[in-house]
Amino acid sequence: MSSPVVAASPRRRSSSGAESAPTTPAAAAASRRRFYHDAATQLGSGSVPLSSPYDFEISKLFAPALVAGLLEPVQMTAESICVGRLGVPQLGALGLGTVLFQFAVGFFAPLIIGTTPRVAAAHVESRHLASKATAQGMWVALLTGAALQAAVWAKTPDIVAYMSGSDVAVASFAVLYLRARSWGLPAALVMMVAIGAARGVKDLNIPLLGSLAYLIGLVAFDVLLLFGPPAMGMEGAGYAASAAQWVGAATVVALLARKQIFDVRDMASLPGPADVSPYARMTAPLAVNNLSALLPTLVATSLATGLGVTHLGAHTILRQLMGFWLQLFLAFNATAHSLVANNLSRRAEGRAAEVLARLAQLAVALSIPVAAALFLGRGLLPDLFTEDVLVRHEVADVLPLLLLIMPLDALGTVLEGGILGASDTGYLGARTAASCGISLVVLVLSFFLHGSLLSVWIGMKAINVTALALDLARFLRQPEPEGAAKQAGAPAAPAAKERQE
Structure with a gap:
């Protein structure tokens, strides 16, 4: 429990002297306004230098993020090649099942967005606190993922029947695939928390290595379950994707543990309401954001279909x-x-x-x-x-x-x-x-x-x-932030000092 002095203060200072995140909503809003105002000033300056003190730091994060992003179409292509050998209806079922799976996972983007600032703020204080914040997110992911898996398993036949129309073959294969793949939903949400934690400590190599592990596992399990002795067909493709999801999740969790941002012993206690509330507050607006971003694309595709x-x-x-x-x-x-x-x-x-x-x-x-x-x-x-x-x-x-x-x-x-x-x-x-x-x-x-x-x-x-x-x-x-006019004549020491840290 925080002491009265800490609770009343809008910010805290760690033992190293670095200031940590605001501790009240009002302080957080004031910090955000200062950031927006300063960013607008920087964006409107019109100066575009050839180099910047931030370029090296940016490149260390940008390069793995780009490679990880490019791996996504590679993963889809690899799975399509394997499933395509089963037949055209199976390939169509894969497309439908993948879209529905991604939609279910995409609804829980708050796990990334909510974990990043929590782990970043905790990491200012200590790695132990960062590990506790990560562990709380892991519990939210596992419990939410288990509930989501049960819902997807139960509702898959109805959803697929609505989406696939009169194509019975595609619908039956899609149900097999999506139900089998639903076992990977908790792992997918764990990976989202891990991505948020990695972003919080400025390490985007962890999501990249997780994506690589997922790709390798996907190809290996597809070959085994589709064409090996089990020969499970579309159900095998779904189980292969689920198994690969757990391989990817295990990889990122192990990498976080190696970086001392996650200790499995911190999973000993369940998160309380205060730990869950940041994710809950973000769920509704981010769900609106995702659905609103998708709707024009769906309508446009429908209109393009009508053109021929x-x-x-x-x-x-x-x-x-x-x-x-x-x-x-x-x-x-x-x-x-x-x-x-x-x-x-x-x-x-x-x-x-x-x-x-x-x-x-x-x-x-x-x-x-x-x-x-x-x-x-x-x-x-x-x-x-x-x-x-x-x-x-x-x-x-x-x-x-x-x-x-x-x-x-x-x-x-x-x-x-x-x-x-x-x-x-x-x-x-x-x-x-x-x-x-x-x-x-x-x-x-x-x-x-x-x-x-x-x-x-x-x-x-x-x-x-x-x-x-x-x-x-x-x-x-x-x-303009309060007091900015007084500070305007002072030397711009904070940003310069922070660049050297």
Whole structure:
């Protein structure tokens, strides 16, 4: 139990002299406002240096985050190759089952977002406290994962029947796959907590090694259970994915233990209501955020389907192309989340703002040559996917729009990482819901006015542009922190000193 003196103080100082995270909601909100104000000042400076004191720290996190992101399509491709040998209905069932599994897991993103600042703040005090915070998150993941597994097992036939329509073969295979894969749900949530803990201590090599372990386990178990003596078919594919999920979870937990950020002995006590409440508070707004972000894509895909098979084929190719460069920006997002949360846990708002501004500069600067190169090759890129002339023309017509706004996507993804690092999830959910509404209006109006695939993508990308505008307003409208005018003439010692630590 905290002493009255500590409880009344908006911040604490560790034995090493570093200031830790705010201890009251009011102090946390004030810290966030200072961060937003300082970040807006940095972003509006217009200065883009060729190098920065933060570049090395950023590169250490960005590189493993990018590789881990690129492993995701590799994992999907490897599983598709194995299951595809069973037949076309099985491949369709894999696609349906994977989407439903990812949707179930994605609903619990608060496990990452909530763990990161808690472990970062605890790590300022000691590794033991960081381990206790991680252990509390592990318990939440295991208990929630067990309940989720039971729900998915019970409801899978009804959900699959609704999603698959009249295709009985696909539905039956999807039920087998998803029920078998549901046994990996607790492990998937444990991995999310581990990712949050790793971000809290600025170590993104741990999620990367966990993803590698998952990939190796997936291929090995697929080969064994699909083609080995068991020959279990789609049910084997689901069990293979579940087993690989546990291999990945065991890997990241072992790596956290090696880094002394997790001690299994801290699992001896269950988390209390105060330990669970940060996750509970974030669940609703992040669920709204995820669902709102998905809805325009679902509506756009439905409209593209109505245009005909040529337009749907081009739409699918464009989504796959965008998926590759999206991983680049998601690596910046993960880096921003980790560094901002870590610095705010130390009450280093100025340093957090400088890091975010540098990440934004790097992301936008990198997006411009990438967009230019893809624009020059826009006539050749569709050839990688299809020989259909009409589909290739459709892709080449829409691609310039996506490349034109790529720098905006880069900036928006970095700012979102900063917002997540500041644990501003209430705003994030409201912002994405508002952006979703505007996107749907633009989507419907543009489609019915022009009825082309280009109009569909204009509506789809409206959510990104709107979200970016709202995020910029969120940063820019913060009032100047109290006492900032007095400090304006003082030397900027804190950020410089923090860069040397």
